[in-house]
Amino acid sequence: MASSSAVGTQAQAAAASTSIVDLSDLVVKEKCHCLNDSPGKPFGNVFIGDERLVCESEDDEQLLMTFEFREAVRLHSINVVAPANDHGPKTIKLFVNKQSIDFADCNDLPASQLLVLGPDDVAADRVCKLKMQNFTYVNLLSVFVEDNHGADVSQISSIKFFGSPLPSTNMKDFKKAG
């Protein structure tokens, strides 16, 4: 699997580039949404950071989460935390900047990256490196959990993104001329 080599520790990822930071602050939670999440274990649990709180799928094992960033970012790696049992996600497809994606699109469109995770890869200190060329300008990232390790429903307790915000204009830096 191409993904298995891409999986390393968070320390390695941090060592690779000093400019790589946790992008959680740039995620606009109000604009993120999820399809097929259970009302009892909703999508909002992903942002809380407690491993006991999970987002669970409702109808089948598939989940489609869409994250929106406040400004464009360059993604370096992604960290998926899930229970280390058969509820954990197995095949994950990532889509970049697809505005209105649904489950039918996930099967039809080519994914920006395909990740195959083992039960060990969903721990809190593991990150999956991404193909940087596909994630250089990301406003919107869709995470499609295609299947899991055998359970009826999938569970994910948190997703974190690492990368660098693209240089943007900060109006506060401007000085009034004259």
Place this chain on the structure above:
Amino acid sequence: MPLEATMVCLDTSEFMRNGDFIPTRHESQQDAANLVVGAKMQQNAENSVGVLTMASVGRRGGARVLVSPTDDMGKILASLHEASIAGRLNLVEGVQVAQLALKHRRNKNGGQRIVLFVGSPVDADANALVKAGKMLKKNNIAVDVVLLGSDDDTADKLRQFVEAAKSNDNSNLVQVPPGVVPSDVLISSPVIQPDAGTPGVSAAGATDAPGAFGGVDANLDPELAMALRVSMEEERARQQAAAAADEAKQQQPAAEATEQPAATPMDADAATDAATAAAETTTAAASTTPAEPMVDDEDALLQQALAMSMREHVASQEAKSVPVEDVAPVPDDKPAEMQLDDDDDDETMQLALQMSMQAQDAAPPGTDPAPAEQAAPPPTTAEPAPAVAESAQAATPAFYDPTFVNQMLSQLPGVDPNDPAIKAALESIRGGPSPDADAPAPAPQDNQDPEETE
């Protein structure tokens, strides 16, 4: 109200020409759709609504989007108006197209909803509909189905469809029978009022829905609706009380006939006004003390007292109904009756006394012991006065037996044998009949005078 994008799917098949709805199915559907669109646009400023028809002419017929989700009310109303009848209904395709239209809505925030109007038989089999429903559920799209007409097969299919699409009770099926105006049904249904009404399948024409209470929209005027509801509940309580009173009245003559068949030779239905039981007892007790005069008046009064006390007795003591024999010793030993010439008078007076005592003792059980004590003393205080009577001498020894007196007193409900007042009265009896015991008699007699003259 939540932000929502809604697709209104109209059934424009040839079946909609049917005239069982007024004026036709199609026009009543347009009217109802108009209502839905207006409600959705009002619920949130950012809501958007689109319209599509699920039947059209063409090779296969099929869905045609008239307007994609927008907040331009004019466009929506115009599209509703231009929906024309043609072809056959294709429900599954309509749902899929609606889903596609919702997917490309402009405002991605908020929920998605499809409002389906169905007025013709559904050709698709139940499995295909359930599959479409599950697809909607997976994509977080809620469905409201408005079924015009009463085709059981179609209703069953659509019910399965709604059940499959339902997540968190967000989907509803509303069935409108022919002859009912669909918008009337919808306005109180969860389609228009997501908070009001019962979730799930709601019966059509439910006039007692909270939203349509008394013809007043509870959402528009909650205070008026509350006032109406309160007054209705009060009226209902009043009617229940009146019904209970009627029932008690009907039982009363029967109870009289069974309980007092022989002992009451008089007509118990004699007209009586409502008077307090205390007044009865004083009247009855006082009427024992006067001697010969005014026998006729006494008769009338006694009848009155007896009737009143019996009524009281029946009303308050239906359940426990202390048998007459239990209290019988009191009047038997009471020599007051001996002063009266007439035997009938004796009997009736005795009954009246005993009844009013029972009524008095039973009516306020334990709550107000004072009148109960008042009720008990009259026979005892009146007792010494006619001690000269020959039968009284035979009876008095019983009163000197403290165990008998205590037993008798303890049988009277509400009377405490240990009460100091009663003890004092007993002491005075045991001390021997004294002329002083007559003292209380004149006072009640004074009270009685105005009643007799009336």
